[in-house]
Amino acid sequence: MNSARYDHTASVLTNGKVLVTGGQNGISSLNSAKLYDPSTGTWTMTGSMNYARYLHAASVLTNGKVLVTGGLMNTALNNSELY
Known part of the structure; x- marks a missing residue:
């Protein structure tokens, strides 16, 4: 990872x-998202979320997609995003 982050x-x-x-x-x-490949040890940027949070x-669903929900951005968020 190129930059530090927490609460992710x-x-x-x-x-x-x-x-x-x-x-x-x-x-x-x-609102950024990154993918880590443990087989190569590399990080790549992927599509950003609609909201910083x-x-x-985040939950991996049975179809392989990831549901990102809630969190904070100044106030509590009541939305979700699907990766």
């Missing part, structure tokens, strides 16, 4: 890669 989620995908979403960097909330939840 990390979800192991069905292909073995790890999806990291949102969080904070000490200055602001993040931290302290949220």
